Amino acid sequence: MVVNEEALWEHMERPLAERLIVTPLLSRDQLRGGSVDVRLGQEFILMKRSYKAPIDPLLMEQDPEDYQERVRVPVGDKMILHPNQLVLGATLEFLQVPADLMAYVIGRSSWGRLGLIVATAIMVSPGYRGSLTLELANLGDTPVYLYPGTRIAQLVFHTLTEAGGRYPQEGGKYTGPVGPEFSKLSLDQDWAVIRAFHQQRG
């Protein structure tokens, strides 16, 4: 069931461990109806063409700086996104989703109509803490400027029938990121099996 505005505010006032955290809320009207508007943050990971090797998920221990560059674009400045370019951004807001809620991230159609697609891992699990990494791609034919601080997506919160399905905290992870994070595909458990197949084919 979608959580309404009143319930969202109520969740934001709860004790810390049960609290819905969305901070900073630069304007109160970011939370209205049953959704929260999230803004584009100031940190980006730009993908670049590596001269060394392709991205091989099987060998993700290679230096990520070979094919990515971190940049910071402060609010008030802008960054160009070229056609077919992919950058990783993050929400300006740091979130904590309490155990009894989950959220879906929905890109704003006003950006989509300009060619900008905010394709992210659509679901935010109960217990998640951190900023959300956003995969931003320009599918149009014209370059688009990105302005940190603009409303880029919406979070629609839903209640769970049973609380407690917490976000898996890998290896005693203390907290989530405050900026974009590169792919953690290499942490998938299946890679050990895929690698074994790969070695056998050899």
Next chain:
Amino acid sequence: MWQDQAWHEWSQRLEKALSPEVSRVMATMSREDKVVWLRRAERTLHPVAMGVAAWLSQLLEAQPWFVFPGDEWAIREESLGVLMSYPEYLGHDPLAMCALGALWAQGHAQRWARLVERLGPLSVLGPWQGRFVTSEVSRRLNAFYEAYASLGNAWNFRQMREDLRTFEPPVVEEWPRVPDYSAYRDQLLYGVVPHEVGGRPVQSEVWVLLALLEVPDDIRHAAAPLAYKALESLWLTQAWARYAEGGRHAEAAF
């Protein structure tokens, strides 16, 4: 000489990356000094160091500070601005970056008075955490220990006394009272960005940084970005409200 020509070309190439303001500050330096600062300016400035420096220079009503990563704490004051460098490996930590305050104050009594008034205990805790302890910091330690005796366990005075030696003659300043900032400490220990309920930003930068001091060493590296995010959120919220208000006024006038 061709070497001079080569030096000129090299330094010009490095200077191109500088802002015009920094170039002007460096304009009167000797060649040797300029090389040192150009080398520092070549490195990537950490956003945390940049943010804390901007906040402190505004808070202390100091002339513009231009901050660069280096191997050590250093300062060079010119009439057009102040160049400062911090140890690059500490640039991510907002509390350690508060040592910039003591670096700026140097031996000026008036600057120290302003620092203590506005930054409170961070005037001493910042340099301790940033491993920048001068005789000016050490001369204030006895009065500092006395003023904050009730916080001695929380701030680890035992370790401070092992790390820092007091220095004569002592300086006695009026150290401001510290309010209860335990909610921010609990939030950092829990692993979230310090905030007020309802998504509102923190009330004071100083309280968040004092909370960071109480975080154990094994999570300090992860807690520092959370603390800085809280500071940045406060600055953004204040600026946003100011511009939003300005925009409304402009629209009304239009």
